[in-house]
Amino acid sequence: MYGALEGGGTKMVLAAMDENGNTAERISIPTETPDKTMPEMISFFRKHDIRALGIGNFGPLDLNERSETYGSITATPKLAWRNYPLLQTFRDALRVPVGIDTDVNAAALAEARLGAAKGAESCVYVTVGTGIGGGIIIGGKPVHGLMHPEVGHALVAPLAGDPLPDGSCPYHKHCLEGMASGPAIEAKWGISAKELPRDHPAWVYETEYLAQMCVSITMFCSPEKIILGGGVMQQAFLFDGIRKRTSELLGGYISPLGGSLDDYIVPPGLGVHSGITGAWLLAMQA
Ligand code: ADP
Ligand code: ZN
Numbered sequence: 001m002y003g004a005l006e007g008g009g010t011k012m013v014l015a016a017m018d019e020n021g022n023t024a025e026r027i028s029i030p031t032e033t034p035d036k037t038m039p040e041m042i043s044f045f046r047k048h049d050i051r052a053l054g055i056g057n058f059g060p061l062d063l064n065e066r067s068e069t070y071g072s073i074t075a076t077p078k079l080a081w082r083n084y085p086l087l088q089t090f091r092d093a094l095r096v097p098v099g100i101d102t103d104v105n106a107a108a109l110a111e112a113r114l115g116a117a118k119g120a121e122s123c124v125y126v127t128v129g130t131g132i133g134g135g136i137i138i139g140g141k142p143v144h145g146l147m148h149p150e151v152g153h154a155l156v157a158p159l160a161g162d163p164l165p166d167g168s169c170p171y172h173k174h175c176l177e178g179m180a181s182g183p184a185i186e187a188k189w190g191i192s193a194k195e196l197p198r199d200h201p202a203w204v205y206e207t208e209y210l211a212q213m214c215v216s217i218t219m220f221c222s223p224e225k226i227i228l229g230g231g232v233m234q235q236a237f238l239f240d241g242i243r244k245r246t247s248e249l250l251g252g253y254i255s256p257l258g259g260s261l262d263d264y265i266v267p268p269g270l271g272v273h274s275g276i277t278g279a280w281l282l283a284m285q286a
Helices: 034-047 086-094 103-114 176-180 182-189 202-221 238-250 271-285
Strands: 002-007 011-017 023-030 052-057 098-102 123-128 132-138 226-229
Touching: 002 034, 002 103, 002 271, 011 034, 011 271, 023 034, 034 086, 052 086, 052 103, 052 271, 086 098, 098 103, 098 132, 098 271, 103 123, 103 132, 103 226, 103 271, 123 202, 132 176, 132 202, 176 182, 176 202, 182 202, 202 226, 202 238, 226 271
Parallel strands: 002 052, 052 098, 123 226
Antiparallel strands: 002 011, 011 023, 123 132
């Protein structure tokens, strides 16, 4: 058995999976403090006698393998988890190899190997939910650098008439997360993204910001596919508008993207399972 953990700010999804990706057991537990949540997770993985663990966790994370604090959570607003040595604690408790990456790099890896970008060497996976986060695969591998990409905090240009043109991110003015995440939509329009009618102007703004993001991703990373997931993208009608606006903003400059962007900006091939599947791939790699 291999252990897979998709670590989120509200819940932890844990799975025990075999080498073919068949799931023996999957559970979901609320993310509380490390004192409470870590022992529960460790006992789940011990019960399944796992050979290796893969973690796709909310960031920011220290992913520099030469760093003293490799595999720790860093500047998160979730105070109980700030500077928490996630990888080391699992390694010490379970005594098995542990692989770690961001939740979105894990999801992007799964989409590149098995999902919507299967067969491609590159893709970008973005979740538009409580936050906005993006994982980048280039040359078949998740991108790391100084840290790891923070696509959700890239800046966008506010559209005239936006009721909250500075956005709601405590760190930046008008970054994507502060302008286009689920909570940002609700802060601007006073209605939750789930409840907004399709003809509400909110969707014009949402489409604009996500299209600006797709343009930046295209220019910076040149991926073969952009995959958009997360709660807000359950509004599937958004895809057409985002593709159309992205195409307008690109202005015909990126020649392989002639015609429609139907095969370029797509939903996740693995549905809501990209993250946990990516964590399993990280375990297999480890
Ligand atoms: P998380 O990001 O916490 O993992 P989700 O991806 O489900 O979880 O994102 C939750 C956010 O997405 C909430 O802000 C919610 O308003 C929004 N959301 C969830 N479902 C929908 C939906 N069907 N339509 C629009 N927005 C949604
Ligand atoms: Zn920000």
